[in-house]
Amino acid sequence: MAFNSGVRSSLESLLGAAAVSERPVADLWPLGIMRRRAGHEPPLVQVVRPDSAQLVCRLLEWAHGAGVQVIPMGGASGVCGALAPTAGQVVLDLGALDHFEIDEPNLACRAGAGLNGLRLEQALQERGLTLGHYPSSLPVATVGGLLATRSSGQESSRYGNVEDMVMGLEVALPDGSLLAARAAPRSAAGPALHQLWLGAEGRIGVILEAVLRVHRKPETVIGRGFRLASVESGLDGLRAVVQAGIRPLVMRLYDPTDSAFQGLEGEGCLGLIAVAGPGPVAEAEAALVEKLVAGEPLGEAPWERWQRHRFDLSAERLKDLLEPAGSYVDTIEVATSWTQMPALYEDVRSALAHAADLVLCHFSHAYGQGCCAYFTFGGSAPSEDAAQAAYQQAWAGAMTATLRHGGTISHHHGVGQVRQPWLAQEMDGWLQAWDRIQAALA
Numbered sequence: 212m213a214f215n216s217g218v219r220s221s222l223e224s225l226l227g228a229a230a231v232s233e234r235p236v237a238d239l240w241p242l243g244i245m246r247r248r249a250g251h252e253p254p255l256v257q258v259v260r261p262d263s264a265q266l267v268c269r270l271l272e273w274a275h276g277a278g279v280q281v282i283p284m285g286g287a288s289g290v291c292g293a294l295a296p297t298a299g300q301v302v303l304d305l306g307a308l309d310h311f312e313i314d315e316p317n318l319a320c321r322a323g324a325g326l327n328g329l330r331l332e333q334a335l336q337e338r339g340l341t342l343g344h345y346p347s348s349l350p351v352a353t354v355g356g357l358l359a360t361r362s363s364g365q366e367s368s369r370y371g372n373v374e375d376m377v378m379g380l381e382v383a384l385p386d387g388s389l390l391a392a393r394a395a396p397r398s399a400a401g402p403a404l405h406q407l408w409l410g411a412e413g414r415i416g417v418i419l420e421a422v423l424r425v426h427r428k429p430e431t432v433i434g435r436g437f438r439l440a441s442v443e444s445g446l447d448g449l450r451a452v453v454q455a456g457i458r459p460l461v462m463r464l465y466d467p468t469d470s471a472f473q474g475l476e477g478e479g480c481l482g483l484i485a486v487a488g489p490g491p492v493a494e495a496e497a498a499l500v501e502k503l504v505a506g507e508p509l510g511e512a513p514w515e516r517w518q519r520h521r522f523d524l525s526a527e528r529l530k531d532l533l534e535p536a537g538s539y540v541d542t543i544e545v546a547t548s549w550t551q552m553p554a555l556y557e558d559v560r561s562a563l564a565h566a567a568d569l570v571l572c573h574f575s576h577a578y579g580q581g582c583c584a585y586f587t588f589g590g591s592a593p594s595e596d597a598a599q600a601a602y603q604q605a606w607a608g609a610m611t612a613t614l615r616h617g618g619t620i621s622h623h624h625g626v627g628q629v630r631q632p633w634l635a636q637e638m639d640g641w642l643q644a645w646d647r648i649q650a651a652l653a
């Protein structure tokens with residue numbers, strides 16, 4: 212108690228009393244939500260909300276000297292348990308660093324780490340621009356959180372993932388020193404060290420600001436649905452499209468169970484592909500896509516339906532699904548090569564089916580070399596203990612099967628707590644290098 216009140220008064224004298232509060236903090240990791248449902252509340256921690264980069268640096272400098280750990284927080288929408296502060300740690304809410312500046316001639320913008328992703332996108336759209344980053348959590352996630360987890364959005368096949376969007380970064384090291392944002396279209400002046408903060412989940416200091424590439428909104432978008440006979444032939448279609456050099460705006464393939472949820476009547480798998488660009492380019496690409504996919508054309512209705520529902524999996528929906536006692540649900544996104552994907556899909560799906568009542572999968576985020584498989588699983592167990600055991604069994608089966616097929620254990624949600632047990636297998640010798648970098652910057 213004495214420790215806590217000492218920390219609180221130091222924080223108040225550094226930042227002002229109005230910027231300090233005490234409350235439990237957690238992200239949206241489903242197992243964390245299930246544990247809270249079973250009565251295990253997270254501890255009360257001090258939460259601070261400084262309103263300038265200078266104050267963040269002063270806070271970190273003080274914490275470094277006092278031996279207090281500071282955990283950065285964005286929108287708390289992470290789903291892996293990366294944001295789970297323990298007693299004595301201080302949570303740094305970056306929400307007040309929400310400034311932005313748009314540089315239209317150079318197609319760039321400067322954004323504070325605490326800026327809400329949707330707010331940034333709306334400001335860009337008002338000027339005919341887009342960041343092109345549309346994770347389903349855009350309405351709740353922040354720029355800093357999106358970077359710190361190496362996130363990926365629904366239009367990644369055209370605009371890339373978050374690491375492709377960053378030109379420069381301003382960060383505060385754990386001891387409070389400031390590294391300013393320097394942005395160039397590209398640079399060979401040494402390694403791109405700023406990329407270290409992408410995916411670091413707050414372990415080597417705090418992202419304060421980013422300079423991001425933006426794009427002019429495409430003149431024309433053409434989206435169509437297709438019925439594919441099977442997952443395997445659907446994957447062949449996606450591969451043919453990206454390997455032909457087309458960068459679709461959106462490209463998704465649903466397995467038969469997920470296709471039924473997406474409204475596909477009858478047999479097979481639903482494929483959705485949208486292309487974008489100047490009118491004649493988009494039209495030519497749409498015609499070529501139709502040939503390459505070689506499925507039954509279903510017209511624009513499935514695309515229009517998808518657009519209406521693209522943000523339906525919201526943070527609120529996730530909390531609702533996890534409200535009933537004994538329920539469990541989560542999503543697991545992994546990636547592998549085109550040739551390994553059919554077997555990975557079958558093995559992960561059957562591992563999840565052993566532990567869950569319902570398993571869905573769709574494929575998206577396509578590259579020349581492979582794509583992401585995004586599984587959703589859920590069920591209902593007779594007790595909280597049984598629900599947690601089924602949840603953990605599902606994860607263990609999915610991770611083991613993914614590694615067996617040469618896949619990566621996370622395409623875009625990050626590591627957090629949920630993937631820690633398999634990280635050494637994924638990173639191998641690189642984990643030691645990462646540990647040494649963290650120790651050097653601590």
Ligand SMILES: Cc1cc2nc3c(=O)[nH]c(=O)nc-3n(C[C@H](O)[C@H](O)[C@H](O)COP(=O)(O)OP(=O)(O)OC[C@H]3O[C@@H](n4cnc5c(N)ncnc54)[C@H](O)[C@@H]3O)c2cc1C
Nearest residue numbers: 285286287288289293346347348353355356362363413418
């Ligand atoms: C319904 C739903 C849908 C989702 N859909 C997607 C999706 O389509 N694509 C996708 O990639 N993810 C998705 N996610 C996951 C999540 O939204 C992302 O991981 C997001 O990037 C987290 O951003 P945040 O601001 O909420 O970060 P937080 O949850 O607050 O933090 C995440 C991690 O980053 C660290 N961090 C936060 N801010 C900073 C900072 N400024 N500096 C350093 N470290 C920091 C935290 O310490 C923590 O470790 C979804 C989540 C939900 C709930």
